[in-house]
Amino acid sequence: MTSKSKNLPLELPTPRRARFSLHNAWRLRLKGLVLPVLIVLLLEFVVRIGWLPSYQMPAPSEIALTLRDLADGALWKHISASLLRVLLGFAIGASLALVFAAWVGLSREAEAYLEPTFAGLRSIPSLAWVPLLLLWLGIDETSKIVLIAIGAFFPVYLNGVAAIRDIDRKLVEVGQMYGFSRRRLVRRILLPAALPGLFTGLRSGMSLAWMFLVAAELIAATKGLGYLLSDGRETSRPDIVLAAIIVLALLGKLSDGLLAGLEKRFLAWRDTFNGQSTED
Protein backbone atom coordinates (compact mmCIF):
# COMPACT_ATOMS: atom_id res chain seq x y z
CA MET A 1 0.00 0.00 0.00
CA THR A 2 2.81 2.36 0.94
CA SER A 3 4.79 1.92 -2.25
CA LYS A 4 1.63 2.35 -4.30
CA SER A 5 0.71 5.66 -2.74
CA LYS A 6 4.27 6.87 -3.18
CA ASN A 7 3.97 6.29 -6.88
CA LEU A 8 0.93 8.51 -7.15
CA PRO A 9 1.68 11.57 -9.28
CA LEU A 10 2.11 14.67 -7.13
CA GLU A 11 0.35 17.00 -9.54
CA LEU A 12 -3.22 15.74 -9.78
CA PRO A 13 -3.89 13.19 -7.08
CA THR A 14 -7.32 14.53 -6.11
CA PRO A 15 -9.87 12.27 -7.85
CA ARG A 16 -8.05 9.04 -7.18
CA ARG A 17 -7.02 9.95 -3.65
CA ALA A 18 -10.56 11.06 -2.84
CA ARG A 19 -12.09 7.77 -3.94
CA PHE A 20 -9.38 5.90 -2.10
CA SER A 21 -10.04 7.69 1.20
CA LEU A 22 -13.82 7.36 0.83
CA HIS A 23 -13.43 3.64 0.47
CA ASN A 24 -11.18 3.64 3.52
CA ALA A 25 -13.68 5.65 5.56
CA TRP A 26 -16.41 3.08 4.88
CA ARG A 27 -14.11 0.27 5.86
CA LEU A 28 -13.36 2.00 9.15
CA ARG A 29 -17.06 2.48 9.77
CA LEU A 30 -17.75 -1.20 9.14
CA LYS A 31 -15.03 -2.12 11.59
CA GLY A 32 -16.84 -0.08 14.22
CA LEU A 33 -20.05 -2.06 13.63
CA VAL A 34 -18.49 -5.47 14.22
CA LEU A 35 -18.60 -5.43 18.04
CA PRO A 36 -22.16 -4.09 18.53
CA VAL A 37 -23.60 -6.52 15.97
CA LEU A 38 -21.87 -9.42 17.69
CA ILE A 39 -23.21 -8.35 21.08
CA VAL A 40 -26.78 -8.02 19.77
CA LEU A 41 -26.65 -11.45 18.12
CA LEU A 42 -25.21 -13.05 21.23
CA LEU A 43 -27.87 -11.46 23.47
CA GLU A 44 -30.67 -12.58 21.16
CA PHE A 45 -29.29 -16.11 21.21
CA VAL A 46 -28.72 -16.24 24.96
CA VAL A 47 -32.21 -14.92 25.75
CA ARG A 48 -33.92 -17.18 23.19
CA ILE A 49 -32.41 -20.36 24.60
CA GLY A 50 -33.40 -19.26 28.09
CA TRP A 51 -30.04 -18.61 29.73
CA LEU A 52 -31.23 -15.16 30.72
CA PRO A 53 -34.80 -14.62 31.97
CA SER A 54 -36.60 -12.35 29.52
CA TYR A 55 -38.36 -10.40 32.30
CA GLN A 56 -34.91 -9.13 33.24
CA MET A 57 -33.12 -8.99 29.92
CA PRO A 58 -35.54 -8.81 27.00
CA ALA A 59 -34.25 -10.01 23.65
CA PRO A 60 -33.02 -7.29 21.27
CA SER A 61 -35.85 -8.11 18.87
CA GLU A 62 -38.35 -7.53 21.66
CA ILE A 63 -36.78 -4.14 22.44
CA ALA A 64 -37.07 -3.27 18.77
CA LEU A 65 -40.79 -4.13 18.88
CA THR A 66 -41.24 -2.02 22.02
CA LEU A 67 -39.49 0.86 20.27
CA ARG A 68 -41.85 0.52 17.32
CA ASP A 69 -44.88 0.53 19.61
CA LEU A 70 -43.55 3.57 21.43
CA ALA A 71 -42.85 5.31 18.15
CA ASP A 72 -46.53 4.89 17.24
CA GLY A 73 -47.52 6.44 20.54
CA ALA A 74 -45.88 8.64 23.12
CA LEU A 75 -42.20 8.41 22.13
CA TRP A 76 -42.17 11.61 20.10
CA LYS A 77 -43.75 13.57 22.93
CA HIS A 78 -41.01 12.35 25.29
CA ILE A 79 -38.24 13.03 22.78
CA SER A 80 -39.39 16.55 22.01
CA ALA A 81 -39.79 17.38 25.70
CA SER A 82 -36.29 16.15 26.50
CA LEU A 83 -34.73 17.73 23.43
CA LEU A 84 -36.25 21.09 24.21
CA ARG A 85 -34.97 20.98 27.79
CA VAL A 86 -31.47 19.98 26.77
CA LEU A 87 -31.19 22.55 24.03
CA LEU A 88 -32.55 25.36 26.18
CA GLY A 89 -30.42 24.44 29.19
CA PHE A 90 -27.32 23.95 27.09
CA ALA A 91 -27.84 27.22 25.24
CA ILE A 92 -28.21 29.16 28.46
CA GLY A 93 -25.37 27.42 30.31
CA ALA A 94 -22.93 27.41 27.40
CA SER A 95 -23.47 31.03 26.42
CA LEU A 96 -23.08 32.26 29.99
CA ALA A 97 -19.95 30.11 30.25
CA LEU A 98 -18.51 31.59 27.06
CA VAL A 99 -19.09 35.12 28.30
CA PHE A 100 -17.43 34.44 31.65
CA ALA A 101 -14.61 32.43 30.08
CA ALA A 102 -13.81 35.30 27.73
CA TRP A 103 -13.94 37.76 30.58
CA VAL A 104 -11.75 35.76 32.96
CA GLY A 105 -9.44 34.58 30.17
CA LEU A 106 -8.75 38.05 28.86
CA SER A 107 -8.50 40.03 32.06
CA ARG A 108 -6.32 39.30 35.06
CA GLU A 109 -8.50 41.66 37.08
CA ALA A 110 -11.62 39.65 36.29
CA GLU A 111 -9.74 36.46 37.08
CA ALA A 112 -8.76 37.79 40.50
CA TYR A 113 -12.37 38.68 41.29
CA LEU A 114 -14.25 35.77 39.73
CA GLU A 115 -12.04 32.72 39.58
CA PRO A 116 -12.04 31.85 43.32
CA THR A 117 -15.85 31.99 43.38
CA PHE A 118 -16.16 29.78 40.34
CA ALA A 119 -13.61 27.37 41.76
CA GLY A 120 -15.71 27.16 44.92
CA LEU A 121 -18.97 26.63 43.05
CA ARG A 122 -17.31 24.03 40.87
CA SER A 123 -16.41 21.92 43.87
CA ILE A 124 -20.11 21.45 44.66
CA PRO A 125 -21.29 18.22 43.00
CA SER A 126 -23.85 19.67 40.62
CA LEU A 127 -26.57 17.21 41.60
CA ALA A 128 -26.47 18.68 45.10
CA TRP A 129 -28.33 21.64 43.63
CA VAL A 130 -31.37 19.50 42.88
CA PRO A 131 -33.22 19.83 46.21
CA LEU A 132 -32.53 23.54 46.33
CA LEU A 133 -33.74 24.06 42.80
CA LEU A 134 -36.88 22.09 43.55
CA LEU A 135 -37.51 24.23 46.63
CA TRP A 136 -36.89 27.50 44.86
CA LEU A 137 -38.26 26.88 41.41
CA GLY A 138 -40.78 24.08 41.90
CA ILE A 139 -40.98 20.90 39.89
CA ASP A 140 -41.88 22.39 36.53
CA GLU A 141 -39.67 23.23 33.57
CA THR A 142 -37.59 26.03 35.10
CA SER A 143 -35.81 23.91 37.68
CA LYS A 144 -34.87 21.28 35.09
CA ILE A 145 -33.54 23.80 32.63
CA VAL A 146 -31.53 25.57 35.33
CA LEU A 147 -30.01 22.27 36.44
CA ILE A 148 -29.01 21.41 32.87
CA ALA A 149 -27.55 24.89 32.43
CA ILE A 150 -25.45 24.43 35.59
CA GLY A 151 -24.22 21.09 34.26
CA ALA A 152 -23.26 22.54 30.89
CA PHE A 153 -21.68 25.66 32.36
CA PHE A 154 -18.52 24.35 33.98
CA PRO A 155 -16.94 22.27 31.23
CA VAL A 156 -17.49 25.09 28.74
CA TYR A 157 -16.16 27.70 31.17
CA LEU A 158 -13.08 25.70 32.19
CA ASN A 159 -12.11 24.74 28.66
CA GLY A 160 -12.76 28.28 27.46
CA VAL A 161 -10.46 29.87 30.02
CA ALA A 162 -7.79 27.24 29.38
CA ALA A 163 -8.11 27.76 25.62
CA ILE A 164 -7.53 31.49 25.94
CA ARG A 165 -4.64 31.07 28.34
CA ASP A 166 -3.01 28.45 26.11
CA ILE A 167 -2.77 30.77 23.12
CA ASP A 168 0.76 31.08 21.81
CA ARG A 169 2.16 34.41 23.00
CA LYS A 170 4.20 34.58 19.81
CA LEU A 171 1.08 34.84 17.67
CA VAL A 172 -0.34 37.55 19.91
CA GLU A 173 2.89 39.48 19.50
CA VAL A 174 2.36 39.58 15.74
CA GLY A 175 -0.86 41.48 16.36
CA GLN A 176 0.81 43.79 18.85
CA MET A 177 3.50 44.53 16.30
CA TYR A 178 0.82 45.72 13.89
CA GLY A 179 -0.61 47.89 16.63
CA PHE A 180 -3.91 46.01 16.76
CA SER A 181 -6.48 47.35 19.18
CA ARG A 182 -7.75 44.99 21.85
CA ARG A 183 -10.93 44.29 19.93
CA ARG A 184 -9.08 43.55 16.74
CA LEU A 185 -6.64 41.34 18.64
CA VAL A 186 -9.57 39.32 19.98
CA ARG A 187 -11.28 39.01 16.62
CA ARG A 188 -8.21 38.32 14.47
CA ILE A 189 -6.02 36.22 16.78
CA LEU A 190 -7.43 35.29 20.18
CA LEU A 191 -10.82 33.95 19.08
CA PRO A 192 -9.61 31.76 16.21
CA ALA A 193 -6.67 30.52 18.27
CA ALA A 194 -8.97 29.58 21.16
CA LEU A 195 -11.53 27.85 18.95
CA PRO A 196 -10.17 24.28 19.32
CA GLY A 197 -10.40 24.50 23.11
CA LEU A 198 -13.84 26.10 22.93
CA PHE A 199 -15.13 23.21 20.86
CA THR A 200 -13.76 20.70 23.32
CA GLY A 201 -15.65 22.54 26.04
CA LEU A 202 -18.88 22.72 24.07
CA ARG A 203 -18.80 19.02 23.33
CA SER A 204 -18.23 17.97 26.92
CA GLY A 205 -20.81 20.54 28.02
CA MET A 206 -23.32 18.93 25.67
CA SER A 207 -22.71 15.46 27.06
CA LEU A 208 -23.11 16.75 30.61
CA ALA A 209 -26.33 18.48 29.59
CA TRP A 210 -27.78 15.07 28.62
CA MET A 211 -26.60 13.59 31.87
CA PHE A 212 -28.29 16.29 33.92
CA LEU A 213 -31.42 16.00 31.83
CA VAL A 214 -31.79 12.38 32.87
CA ALA A 215 -31.12 13.26 36.49
CA ALA A 216 -33.73 16.01 36.43
CA GLU A 217 -36.34 13.89 34.69
CA LEU A 218 -35.78 10.85 36.90
CA ILE A 219 -36.57 12.94 39.95
CA ALA A 220 -39.69 14.77 38.89
CA ALA A 221 -41.25 14.75 35.46
CA THR A 222 -44.39 13.71 33.67
CA LYS A 223 -42.83 13.44 30.26
CA GLY A 224 -39.39 13.07 28.75
CA LEU A 225 -36.95 10.22 28.28
CA GLY A 226 -35.94 10.24 31.95
CA TYR A 227 -39.60 9.85 32.83
CA LEU A 228 -39.79 6.94 30.41
CA LEU A 229 -36.87 5.33 32.25
CA SER A 230 -38.48 5.59 35.67
CA ASP A 231 -41.85 4.58 34.25
CA GLY A 232 -40.26 1.45 32.83
CA ARG A 233 -38.76 0.63 36.19
CA GLU A 234 -42.00 1.17 38.09
CA THR A 235 -43.97 -0.99 35.70
CA SER A 236 -41.22 -3.66 35.60
CA ARG A 237 -40.69 -3.25 31.89
CA PRO A 238 -36.95 -3.54 31.19
CA ASP A 239 -37.70 -3.35 27.47
CA ILE A 240 -39.00 0.22 27.92
CA VAL A 241 -35.96 1.15 30.02
CA LEU A 242 -33.62 -0.23 27.39
CA ALA A 243 -35.55 1.44 24.58
CA ALA A 244 -35.24 4.79 26.38
CA ILE A 245 -31.52 4.18 26.87
CA ILE A 246 -31.12 3.48 23.18
CA VAL A 247 -32.98 6.66 22.24
CA LEU A 248 -30.84 8.66 24.68
CA ALA A 249 -27.69 7.19 23.18
CA LEU A 250 -28.85 8.03 19.66
CA LEU A 251 -29.76 11.60 20.59
CA GLY A 252 -26.48 12.09 22.46
CA LYS A 253 -24.53 10.77 19.52
CA LEU A 254 -26.52 12.93 17.12
CA SER A 255 -25.94 16.15 19.06
CA ASP A 256 -22.26 15.36 19.54
CA GLY A 257 -21.95 14.49 15.86
CA LEU A 258 -23.45 17.85 14.99
CA LEU A 259 -20.85 19.66 17.09
CA ALA A 260 -18.10 17.41 15.76
CA GLY A 261 -19.16 18.28 12.22
CA LEU A 262 -18.99 21.98 13.00
CA GLU A 263 -15.62 21.45 14.66
CA LYS A 264 -14.28 19.65 11.62
CA ARG A 265 -15.50 22.40 9.36
CA PHE A 266 -14.12 25.30 11.38
CA LEU A 267 -10.90 23.63 12.46
CA ALA A 268 -9.76 22.07 9.19
CA TRP A 269 -6.60 24.15 9.53
CA ARG A 270 -5.39 22.20 12.55
CA ASP A 271 -2.22 20.24 12.04
CA THR A 272 -2.84 17.35 14.39
CA PHE A 273 -2.14 13.69 14.72
CA ASN A 274 -5.18 11.64 13.73
CA GLY A 275 -4.16 8.10 14.48
CA GLN A 276 -2.46 5.57 12.28
CA SER A 277 -4.21 3.02 10.15
CA THR A 278 -2.92 -0.53 10.14
CA GLU A 279 -2.25 -0.32 6.42
CA ASP A 280 0.60 2.15 6.88
Next chain:
Amino acid sequence: MTAHLLDIRVERKSFAATTVLKNIHLQLQPRETVSLLGPSGCGKSTLLRIVAGLEKDFQGELRNNAGEVAFVFQEPRLMPWLTVEQNIGFSADNHYDRAWVAQLIEEVGLGGFAQALPKALSGGMAQRVAIARGLYSRPQVLLLDEPFSAVDAFTRMKLQDLLLQLAQRHAIALLLVTHDVDEALYLSDRVLVMDNRPSSIRQQLSVDLPHPRDRRDPQLASLKALSLTELQRAHVI
Protein backbone atom coordinates in the same frame (compact mmCIF):
# COMPACT_ATOMS: atom_id res chain seq x y z
CA MET B 1 21.22 63.79 10.04
CA THR B 2 18.04 63.42 8.04
CA ALA B 3 19.78 60.91 5.81
CA HIS B 4 19.44 58.29 8.51
CA LEU B 5 16.38 56.12 8.32
CA LEU B 6 16.79 55.07 11.92
CA ASP B 7 18.82 56.55 14.70
CA ILE B 8 18.83 54.50 17.89
CA ARG B 9 20.54 55.43 21.10
CA VAL B 10 20.17 53.06 24.04
CA GLU B 11 21.83 54.26 27.22
CA ARG B 12 20.63 51.37 29.30
CA LYS B 13 18.14 48.56 29.04
CA SER B 14 17.69 46.20 31.94
CA PHE B 15 15.45 43.31 32.88
CA ALA B 16 14.99 43.47 36.66
CA ALA B 17 18.50 43.82 38.06
CA THR B 18 20.37 42.67 34.95
CA THR B 19 21.62 45.25 32.52
CA VAL B 20 21.31 43.79 29.04
CA LEU B 21 22.27 46.68 26.81
CA LYS B 22 24.54 49.62 27.53
CA ASN B 23 25.68 52.62 25.49
CA ILE B 24 24.59 51.59 22.07
CA HIS B 25 24.39 53.97 19.20
CA LEU B 26 23.19 52.62 15.90
CA GLN B 27 22.23 54.32 12.67
CA LEU B 28 20.73 52.87 9.55
CA GLN B 29 21.07 54.50 6.12
CA PRO B 30 18.62 54.01 3.27
CA ARG B 31 19.06 50.75 1.34
CA GLU B 32 21.78 49.60 3.69
CA THR B 33 22.08 46.12 5.17
CA VAL B 34 23.42 45.94 8.72
CA SER B 35 23.93 42.81 10.82
CA LEU B 36 24.11 42.58 14.57
CA LEU B 37 26.39 39.64 15.28
CA GLY B 38 26.71 38.10 18.70
CA PRO B 39 26.07 35.01 20.80
CA SER B 40 22.65 33.93 22.01
CA GLY B 41 21.47 35.91 24.96
CA CYS B 42 23.68 38.92 24.33
CA GLY B 43 20.73 41.22 23.96
CA LYS B 44 20.77 41.67 20.21
CA SER B 45 17.19 40.49 19.87
CA THR B 46 16.22 42.91 22.63
CA LEU B 47 17.86 45.70 20.68
CA LEU B 48 15.87 44.72 17.61
CA ARG B 49 12.65 44.63 19.61
CA ILE B 50 13.41 48.14 20.87
CA VAL B 51 13.84 49.30 17.28
CA ALA B 52 10.55 47.61 16.34
CA GLY B 53 8.75 49.33 19.17
CA LEU B 54 7.83 46.03 20.81
CA GLU B 55 10.00 46.94 23.80
CA LYS B 56 9.22 50.39 25.13
CA ASP B 57 10.83 50.31 28.54
CA PHE B 58 14.42 51.48 28.05
CA GLN B 59 16.59 54.52 28.63
CA GLY B 60 17.48 56.15 25.38
CA GLU B 61 16.02 57.49 22.22
CA LEU B 62 14.64 56.02 19.03
CA ARG B 63 14.34 58.31 16.04
CA ASN B 64 12.49 56.93 13.08
CA ASN B 65 12.53 58.80 9.78
CA ALA B 66 11.60 55.72 7.84
CA GLY B 67 7.87 55.61 8.38
CA GLU B 68 6.89 52.00 7.87
CA VAL B 69 9.10 49.44 9.66
CA ALA B 70 8.33 45.71 9.42
CA PHE B 71 9.54 42.79 11.48
CA VAL B 72 10.30 39.18 10.56
CA PHE B 73 10.54 36.85 13.54
CA GLN B 74 12.81 33.90 14.12
CA GLU B 75 9.84 31.57 13.55
CA PRO B 76 7.36 32.19 10.75
CA ARG B 77 4.53 32.89 13.22
CA LEU B 78 1.84 32.42 10.60
CA MET B 79 -1.76 32.18 11.72
CA PRO B 80 -2.50 28.48 11.18
CA TRP B 81 -6.18 29.17 10.38
CA LEU B 82 -5.43 31.54 7.51
CA THR B 83 -4.29 30.72 3.99
CA VAL B 84 -0.94 31.92 2.67
CA GLU B 85 -2.72 34.80 0.95
CA GLN B 86 -4.61 35.87 4.08
CA ASN B 87 -1.47 35.60 6.18
CA ILE B 88 0.43 37.92 3.87
CA GLY B 89 -2.35 40.50 4.00
CA PHE B 90 -2.91 39.90 7.72
CA SER B 91 -2.34 43.49 8.80
CA ALA B 92 -5.20 44.72 6.57
CA ASP B 93 -7.79 42.25 7.85
CA ASN B 94 -9.87 41.00 4.94
CA HIS B 95 -9.59 44.09 2.80
CA TYR B 96 -6.04 43.33 1.75
CA ASP B 97 -4.76 44.38 -1.65
CA ARG B 98 -5.13 41.15 -3.61
CA ALA B 99 -2.99 42.19 -6.56
CA TRP B 100 -0.11 43.22 -4.31
CA VAL B 101 -0.39 39.99 -2.32
CA ALA B 102 -0.37 37.95 -5.54
CA GLN B 103 2.73 39.80 -6.68
CA LEU B 104 4.47 39.16 -3.35
CA ILE B 105 3.60 35.46 -3.54
CA GLU B 106 5.25 35.30 -6.95
CA GLU B 107 8.26 37.28 -5.75
CA VAL B 108 8.97 34.94 -2.83
CA GLY B 109 8.62 31.97 -5.15
CA LEU B 110 5.40 30.50 -3.82
CA GLY B 111 3.28 30.72 -6.97
CA GLY B 112 0.34 28.30 -6.71
CA PHE B 113 0.34 28.25 -2.91
CA ALA B 114 -1.93 31.26 -2.35
CA GLN B 115 -4.75 29.12 -0.96
CA ALA B 116 -2.54 26.67 0.98
CA LEU B 117 -2.77 26.48 4.77
CA PRO B 118 0.42 26.84 6.83
CA LYS B 119 0.29 23.17 7.84
CA ALA B 120 0.99 22.25 4.22
CA LEU B 121 4.18 24.32 4.05
CA SER B 122 7.76 23.35 4.84
CA GLY B 123 9.78 25.48 7.25
CA GLY B 124 11.51 27.33 4.43
CA MET B 125 8.25 27.99 2.61
CA ALA B 126 6.63 29.25 5.80
CA GLN B 127 9.50 31.68 6.31
CA ARG B 128 9.03 32.91 2.73
CA VAL B 129 5.43 33.69 3.61
CA ALA B 130 6.62 35.52 6.73
CA ILE B 131 8.97 37.64 4.62
CA ALA B 132 6.16 38.42 2.19
CA ARG B 133 3.95 39.42 5.14
CA GLY B 134 6.74 41.77 6.25
CA LEU B 135 6.88 43.32 2.80
CA TYR B 136 3.11 43.77 2.52
CA SER B 137 3.10 47.16 4.27
CA ARG B 138 5.77 48.44 1.80
CA PRO B 139 8.26 49.16 4.58
CA GLN B 140 11.47 51.15 4.15
CA VAL B 141 13.14 49.11 6.85
CA LEU B 142 12.84 45.39 7.46
CA LEU B 143 13.99 44.10 10.84
CA LEU B 144 14.87 40.41 10.96
CA ASP B 145 15.50 38.41 14.12
CA GLU B 146 17.63 35.38 13.23
CA PRO B 147 15.19 34.70 10.40
CA PHE B 148 16.94 31.67 8.94
CA SER B 149 18.26 29.95 12.05
CA ALA B 150 15.54 27.28 11.99
CA VAL B 151 16.02 26.07 8.40
CA ASP B 152 18.64 23.77 6.94
CA ALA B 153 21.86 25.12 5.42
CA PHE B 154 20.78 24.84 1.78
CA THR B 155 17.41 26.47 2.35
CA ARG B 156 19.18 29.16 4.32
CA MET B 157 21.44 30.08 1.40
CA LYS B 158 18.46 30.26 -0.93
CA LEU B 159 16.51 32.43 1.47
CA GLN B 160 19.49 34.73 1.95
CA ASP B 161 19.69 35.32 -1.79
CA LEU B 162 15.94 35.84 -1.95
CA LEU B 163 16.12 38.41 0.84
CA LEU B 164 18.87 40.39 -0.89
CA GLN B 165 16.95 40.30 -4.14
CA LEU B 166 13.77 41.59 -2.51
CA ALA B 167 15.62 44.30 -0.56
CA GLN B 168 17.18 45.53 -3.78
CA ARG B 169 13.95 45.46 -5.77
CA HIS B 170 11.92 47.32 -3.19
CA ALA B 171 14.74 49.58 -1.96
CA ILE B 172 14.53 48.35 1.62
CA ALA B 173 17.13 48.73 4.33
CA LEU B 174 17.71 45.57 6.37
CA LEU B 175 18.67 45.34 10.02
CA LEU B 176 19.39 41.72 10.80
CA VAL B 177 20.21 39.91 13.99
CA THR B 178 22.22 36.73 13.58
CA HIS B 179 24.70 34.44 15.29
CA ASP B 180 25.97 33.12 11.99
CA VAL B 181 29.22 34.83 10.96
CA ASP B 182 28.96 33.68 7.34
CA GLU B 183 25.43 34.95 7.04
CA ALA B 184 26.33 38.34 8.51
CA LEU B 185 29.26 38.82 6.14
CA TYR B 186 27.48 37.53 3.07
CA LEU B 187 24.46 39.80 3.49
CA SER B 188 25.69 42.99 5.06
CA ASP B 189 27.34 46.25 4.24
CA ARG B 190 28.26 46.62 7.90
CA VAL B 191 28.58 44.00 10.61
CA LEU B 192 28.33 45.13 14.22
CA VAL B 193 29.99 42.68 16.59
CA MET B 194 28.38 42.68 20.00
CA ASP B 195 29.82 41.98 23.44
CA ASN B 196 28.45 39.75 26.11
CA ARG B 197 26.34 41.15 28.92
CA PRO B 198 25.94 44.00 29.38
CA SER B 199 26.44 44.21 25.66
CA SER B 200 27.46 47.10 23.56
CA ILE B 201 28.77 47.27 20.03
CA ARG B 202 32.35 46.11 20.24
CA GLN B 203 33.42 46.61 16.71
CA GLN B 204 32.13 47.58 13.34
CA LEU B 205 33.31 45.73 10.24
CA SER B 206 32.64 47.21 6.84
CA VAL B 207 32.13 44.71 4.08
CA ASP B 208 32.97 46.67 0.93
CA LEU B 209 32.11 44.02 -1.58
CA PRO B 210 29.62 44.50 -4.40
CA HIS B 211 26.48 42.39 -4.69
CA PRO B 212 25.89 39.72 -5.82
CA ARG B 213 28.67 38.22 -3.77
CA ASP B 214 30.40 34.90 -4.13
CA ARG B 215 30.27 32.81 -0.97
CA ARG B 216 33.77 31.50 -1.82
CA ASP B 217 35.28 34.99 -2.05
CA PRO B 218 38.64 34.96 -0.16
CA GLN B 219 37.90 38.45 1.11
CA LEU B 220 34.87 37.11 2.92
CA ALA B 221 37.08 34.42 4.43
CA SER B 222 39.61 36.95 5.74
CA LEU B 223 36.79 39.08 7.16
CA LYS B 224 35.46 35.99 8.84
CA ALA B 225 38.82 35.39 10.47
CA LEU B 226 38.86 38.99 11.65
CA SER B 227 35.40 38.81 13.18
CA LEU B 228 36.17 35.47 14.82
CA THR B 229 39.21 37.04 16.46
CA GLU B 230 37.05 39.88 17.64
CA LEU B 231 34.44 37.51 19.05
CA GLN B 232 37.17 35.57 20.80
CA ARG B 233 38.52 38.72 22.40
CA ALA B 234 35.03 39.51 23.63
CA HIS B 235 35.06 36.10 25.31
CA VAL B 236 31.98 34.96 23.46
CA ILE B 237 33.68 32.00 21.78
